[in-house]
Amino acid sequence: MDLGLLSVNCGPQYFCTQIQILITRFADYERSIQSRSYSMDLFRMAFQYYYQLFYMINCSKTTVRSIANIDLSQELSNNCVHLVQLNDNFVTSLLNNFHNSDDHIEKIKQCLQDIYLLTQKVLPELTLNQKNLDLETLLNKEMAQMDQAIQDAVSKIEQMLTASNVQQTGIKLEVNGKILTACTALMQAIRQLILDSKRLQLEIASKQKGNFSIKEFYQRNHRWTEGLISAAKTVAADANLLVETADKIISGSGKFEALMAVSQEIAASCAQLVVASRVKADSSSQNLSNLSKSSKCVLKETGNIIAITKHCSKLIEENGKS
Numbered sequence: 001m002d003l004g005l006l007s008v009n010c011g012p013q014y015f016c017t018q019i020q021i022l023i024t025r026f027a028d029y030e031r032s033i034q035s036r037s038y039s040m041d042l043f044r045m046a047f048q049y050y051y052q053l054f055y056m057i058n059c060s061k062t063t064v065r066s067i068a069n070i071d072l073s074q075e076l077s078n079n080c081v082h083l084v085q086l087n088d089n090f091v092t093s094l095l096n097n098f099h100n101s102d103d104h105i106e107k108i109k110q111c112l113q114d115i116y117l118l119t120q121k122v123l124p125e126l127t128l129n130q131k132n133l134d135l136e137t138l139l140n141k142e143m144a145q146m147d148q149a150i151q152d153a154v155s156k157i158e159q160m161l162t163a164s165n166v167q168q169t170g171i172k173l174e175v176n177g178k179i180l181t182a183c184t185a186l187m188q189a190i191r192q193l194i195l196d197s198k199r200l201q202l203e204i205a206s207k208q209k210g211n212f213s214i215k216e217f218y219q220r221n222h223r224w225t226e227g228l229i230s231a232a233k234t235v236a237a238d239a240n241l242l243v244e245t246a247d248k249i250i251s252g253s254g255k256f257e258a259l260m261a262v263s264q265e266i267a268a269s270c271a272q273l274v275v276a277s278r279v280k281a282d283s284s285s286q287n288l289s290n291l292s293k294s295s296k297c298v299l300k301e302t303g304n305i306i307a308i309t310k311h312c313s314k315l316i317e318e319n320g321k322s
Helices: 012-033 040-066 070-095 101-126 135-167 170-208 214-220 222-251 256-278 286-321
Strands: none
Touching: 012 040, 012 101, 040 070, 040 222, 070 101, 070 222, 135 170, 135 214, 135 222, 170 214, 170 222, 170 256, 170 286, 214 222, 222 256, 256 286
16 A cells, blocks of 8 residues: 655654654544534534644655665554555545444554654654763664665665565566566665775774874864764665565556666665765775775666666566567
């Protein structure tokens, strides 16, 4: 189920607050239902609750994309979609003379609680400005999470490819194989880009810190450091999105155009990482040269995904006509 909503650009703490508001709104809504009558109070509470639900779901899109851990990101996304489905069933129940409404209420309350608890679980890794967390530690953490996100993406793609080889045949098997192989190649190129980026960052910090420690260098050059952190988070989020989009295509519920769009997004986020990494670099640096080469490799693999996706889309279309 694709909610097809616009995303609200918000922080993780704000998203958590919106869930708490939604839980409160539902409690008010539940109380108004107890009379089992279509009163003005019921309509008013329903409007307030569903307005908040719509807003919270919009906020969730930004949060989901910010989570480096693919499994947690997918779990939060699935729970939000499930909440919408539960509410759809609930409305049908209310319109059917409140049939089984108590059962629907309990399911929604449980889902809301699950989302809230999950958000509390991921909130620490989403909050950038945690107390007592210096920029060096934060940068290292985000770079490590980005690296892990890419590794997780590669693993997920390999699992999808294995499953496809078992479950699919003919054109579908060929298409899945081509797409997943291309996605794997892109992820491998990004892993090399990350490695080269780390080496260049360490070189910059080591050479330019002077009498300061590396930690102090990152703090004094906080804009540069924050740019690296932002770029790392974006790459990790786009890696999650690529896997999610590829999975939808393999399952038959996704669109080829979406994969091409995501590929371009991940190329843009990698370019952001490259720009942020080389701002302070020496033009004669070998690490900078290596980063430029790996950046070109990412662009090449992105173009390859787009070309293969177009080819596979044509194969499916021609096969459908025959």
